[in-house]
Amino acid sequence: MNKSRLHKITAVLFALLFWQIAAMILDRSFLLSSPIEVLKSLLELGLSGVFWTGMWKSVCKILLGFLSGAGVGIFLAGLSYRFKLFEVYISPYIMVIRSIPVASFVIIILIWLGGGGLSLFVCFFMVMPIFYANTLEGLKSVDVKMLQMAKIFEMSNNAKLIYIYLPALESFLLSASVASIGIAFKSGIAAEVIGRPKDTLGFFLFDAKMYLDTSKVFAITLTVIICSAIFERLAVLIIKRFFYMLKRVY
Amino acid sequence: MRLKNICKSFKDIEVLKDFSLNVDEGEHIAIMGKSGKGKTTVLNIIMGFELPDSGETELPNEISAVFQENRLCEDFCASSNVCLLKGNKSLAKEIFDKLGIDSTKKVSTMSGGQKRRVALARCLVKDAELYIFDEALKGLDEKTKAVAMTVIKEYTDGKSAIFVTHDINEAKDFADRIVEI
Numbered sequence: 001m002n003k004s005r006l007h008k009i010t011a012v013l014f015a016l017l018f019w020q021i022a023a024m025i026l027d028r029s030f031l032l033s034s035p036i037e038v039l040k041s042l043l044e045l046g047l048s049g050v051f052w053t054g055m056w057k058s059v060c061k062i063l064l065g066f067l068s069g070a071g072v073g074i075f076l077a078g079l080s081y082r083f084k085l086f087e088v089y090i091s092p093y094i095m096v097i098r099s100i101p102v103a104s105f106v107i108i109i110l111i112w113l114g115g116g117g118l119s120l121f122v123c124f125f126m127v128m129p130i131f132y133a134n135t136l137e138g139l140k141s142v143d144v145k146m147l148q149m150a151k152i153f154e155m156s157n158n159a160k161l162i163y164i165y166l167p168a169l170e171s172f173l174l175s176a177s178v179a180s181i182g183i184a185f186k187s188g189i190a191a192e193v194i195g196r197p198k199d200t201l202g203f204f205l206f207d208a209k210m211y212l213d214t215s216k217v218f219a220i221t222l223t224v225i226i227c228s229a230i231f232e233r234l235a236v237l238i239i240k241r242f243f244y245m246l247k248r249v250y
Numbered sequence: 251m252r253l254k255n256i257c258k259s260f261k262d263i264e265v266l267k268d269f270s271l272n273v274d275e276g277e278h279i280a281i282m283g284k285s286g287k288g289k290t291t292v293l294n295i296i297m298g299f300e301l302p303d304s305g306e307t308e309l310p311n312e313i314s315a316v317f318q319e320n321r322l323c324e325d326f327c328a329s330s331n332v333c334l335l336k337g338n339k340s341l342a343k344e345i346f347d348k349l350g351i352d353s354t355k356k357v358s359t360m361s362g363g364q365k366r367r368v369a370l371a372r373c374l375v376k377d378a379e380l381y382i383f384d385e386a387l388k389g390l391d392e393k394t395k396a397v398a399m400t401v402i403k404e405y406t407d408g409k410s411a412i413f414v415t416h417d418i419n420e421a422k423d424f425a426d427r428i429v430e431i
Contacts, residue, residue, distance in 0.1 A: 148299050149321040152313060153376060159334045163323040247325045247356075 033215035041219035058201040062188035065123025073131025081139040115195040119188035126187045127180040138172030177235040185228040256305035280413045280421035283431035314378035316386040320369045329353035374405040381411040
């Protein structure tokens with residue numbers, strides 16, 4: 001094991017120890033549950049089928065919101081890059097969507113569409129502007145000289161996409177994914193806490209808060225953090241793999 | 251190809267004033283001149299990247315070029331860089347062999363001289379009416395320069411070509427006529 005890995009593990013162990021000591025000194029489980037209590041709650045949740053169904057439901061909706069937001073954001077950025085006027089006309093909408101607080105979004109969507117697809121729509125509106133801005137920036141970063149080269153050598157649109165545009169977009173799409181997966185999970189769960197669609201992670205979180213079951217709140221939060229980290233890594237892996245394959249195949 | 255009385259300014263700086271240039275079919279010319287004299291502007295006008303402020307132009311439809319910078323797709327192999335264009339694959343292989351390029355090697359891992367030769371191969375693979383070489387031998391050692399020059403002459407034989415260089419020997423070796431800017 002190398003030194004930096006050892007330091008990371010030691011840092012986590014110290015944090016857990018500090019947390020345990022703080023919980024023991026405070027001695028009020030409803031204010032600060034100890035790591036052992038949280039672990040117990042996590043095991044209890046893990047043994048309950050309802051929790052897994054709820055987690056599956058929440059994660060699916062959040063991921064669907066993330067994917068649709070990413071797709072629409074990339075598509076709109078492509079249109080904005082191609083048609084300057086489109087960029088001008090769409091920019092007020094993007095600016096408004098970016099500035100609206102999550103809570104306002106949740107209430108508006110709750111009034112319009114009800115609680116069913118709430119986290120999906122909230123995630124969509126949180127993720128879409130991030131992908132839009134990053135993709136547009138990536139497209140604009142393409143070197144004009146490379147486009148002149150493409151013109152001289154009469155490259156087809158497909159060739160331009162594969163050899164010029166996509167390589168320029170790689171780092172921008174990676175940073176958009178990393179930035180927006182975390183936001184998608186945070187906003188999606190926040191939406192579920194406010195809208196309380198039945199049997200979702202947000203619903204369980206609100207339920208735990210109602211009964212001052214702090215260890216359960218911590219356990220659900222830990223689950224969300226783990227899901228967010230897993231899908232963030234998965235997204236990075238998929239994007240990197242896609243570009244790796246692209247460069248190998250062509 | 252014909253440029254007649256071309257004028258071009260950038261903001262208040264006049265780069266070209268009443269500049270004229272003819273390149274007949276099959277003629278090889280070399281353009282020489284100090285930096286900032288407008289050589290790249292002339293080439294940009296010929297390639298259609300810039301429009302002259304005034305003057306007449308008669309430009310060919312099919313142009314191929316080695317740019318001052320390599321302008322290669324760095325993440326892909328040499329072969330992809332050349333064959334992604336509407337190029338003849340067997341011709342590409344032939345030129346790669348003559349220039350001593352490993353066509354399977356990723357461009358980003360190549361040396362400056364190797365990249366220059368890939369850019370040269372890409373230019374020669376295209377069947378064009380006019381070939382433009384903007385300091386095409388820049389960064390090559392003397393031995394490779396000689397090989398590259400032989401290859402350029404072989405594949406542009408009977409076709410119009412413009413060779414921009416600072417080296418009088420290269421200009422004399424390549425061109426039927428030298429134009430000073």
